[in-house]
Amino acid sequence: MHRSPVLEAHHFEALGTICSLFGLDVSRAQLLQGEFWVRVLGTRVTRFSERSELALLNRAAADWVDISPEMEELLREALRAFELSAGLVNAAVLPSMLAIGYTRTLAEGVTTATLSDAHPAPPLTDVLTVRLGRARLERGCGLDLGGIAKGWMADRLAAQLGANVLANIGGDLRAAGPGPKGDGWPVGFGGVTVMLRDQGAATSSVRRRRWGELHHLIDPRTGLPSTSELQEVSVVAATGCDAEVVAKTALLLGPGLAPSYCAVHAQACWLSR
Amino acid sequence: MRSFLLKLGATVLTLSTTFASALYVTAHLKNPSAPLQPTVLASQQEGTVAGVTFTPGVRQGDVQPVTSTYAS
Numbered sequence: 001m002h003r004s005p006v007l008e009a010h011h012f013e014a015l016g017t018i019c020s021l022f023g024l025d026v027s028r029a030q031l032l033q034g035e036f037w038v039r040v041l042g043t044r045v046t047r048f049s050e051r052s053e054l055a056l057l058n059r060a061a062a063d064w065v066d067i068s069p070e071m072e073e074l075l076r077e078a079l080r081a082f083e084l085s086a087g088l089v090n091a092a093v094l095p096s097m098l099a100i101g102y103t104r105t106l107a108e109g110v111t112t113a114t115l116s117d118a119h120p121a122p123p124l125t126d127v128l129t130v131r132l133g134r135a136r137l138e139r140g141c142g143l144d145l146g147g148i149a150k151g152w153m154a155d156r157l158a159a160q161l162g163a164n165v166l167a168n169i170g171g172d173l174r175a176a177g178p179g180p181k182g183d184g185w186p187v188g189f190g191g192v193t194v195m196l197r198d199q200g201a202a203t204s205s206v207r208r209r210r211w212g213e214l215h216h217l218i219d220p221r222t223g224l225p226s227t228s229e230l231q232e233v234s235v236v237a238a239t240g241c242d243a244e245v246v247a248k249t250a251l252l253l254g255p256g257l258a259p260s261y262c263a264v265h266a267q268a269c270w271l272s273r
Numbered sequence: 274m275r276s277f278l279l280k281l282g283a284t285v286l287t288l289s290t291t292f293a294s295a296l297y298v299t300a301h302l303k304n305p306s307a308p309l310q311p312t313v314l315a316s317q318q319e320g321t322v323a324g325v326t327f328t329p330g331v332r333q334g335d336v337q338p339v340t341s342t343y344a345s
Contacts, residue, residue, distance in 0.1 A: 168340045188341030190325045195334040203342040268331040
């Protein structure tokens with residue numbers, strides 16, 4: 001007798017945001033393992049913990065640092081994002097993040113901003129070198145892997161969990177397989193529902209994670225929060241990480257150039273002023 | 274004598290293959306109006322719907338979404 005697949009879902013809070021995992025013919029134990037993986041990796045890539053791998057690299061002052069295979073992959077992804085975005089998605093914006101007062105998790109609250117300390121970010125490819133099992137960051141620089149890590153985790157989780165799954169890590173998501181009814185995974189996207197199949201999607205927004213006149217989305221060209229006239233951009237792309245990069249790039253480009261950029265790099269997009 | 278026969282055989286084979294290929298190609302002329310194979314599925318919402326710009330690779334659905342990109 002034919003058994004219809006059961007949709008299993010699991011929601012949890014991690015990385016300062018909400019994560020959701022869905023799977024057809026995936027056990028609850030597998031989804032819990034997925035949560036565990038996110039939490040473990042989260043402790044390695046967070047900049048808010050003194051003991052994280054990222055914090056060690058940020059403090060190393062141009063010394064070579066041993067890194068895990070996951071961190072190596074993530075750093076290479078950050079370099080790829082820098083190239084894909086023509087430099088607009090630049091993980092080396094940590095000094096600006098600190099200057100705007102984003103020195104700890106938003107749950108703990110921001111600290112006083114010292115915008116005079118914010119400067120244009122150096123080209124990531126000039127300051128970050130990644131080799132097999134080790135990395136080096138130039139003195140005075142700092143990395144914030146932010147959205148790159150979420151998109152990358154969504155992609156990896158989807159690949160690990162099964163053939164028909166969806167991983168949503170704080171809004172950066174990756175859908176794999178034909179979905180619950182064979183016509184894709186239904187995902188809320190810019191006010192409509194899109195059916196995703198082996199695709200990623202993400203939203204970049206300055207409407208959240210903001211306080212007063214400031215917000216978390218740094219324009220590396222100025223080192224200050226983006227003043228683009230776009231408030232929010234949602235993108236569907238081949239992977240969750242690509243969607244994150246394209247959405248952020250489009251938002252930073254603004255309403256003049258974003259449609260052209262999205263026409264080349266996005267499979268669907270929604271731009272909001 | 275034997276090498277001559279081998280050369281002759283190779284020449285005949287080459288010429289006959291060329292001739293057969295030419296016959297086949299002229300008998301199967303390309304039809305520029307032939308449909309694409311496999312048929313490309315029609316894009317249902319190519320263009321802009323409710324402010325969202327779609328390419329043929331993405332389909333709009335009319336079911337309740339299980340999740341959303343808007344989280345952080």
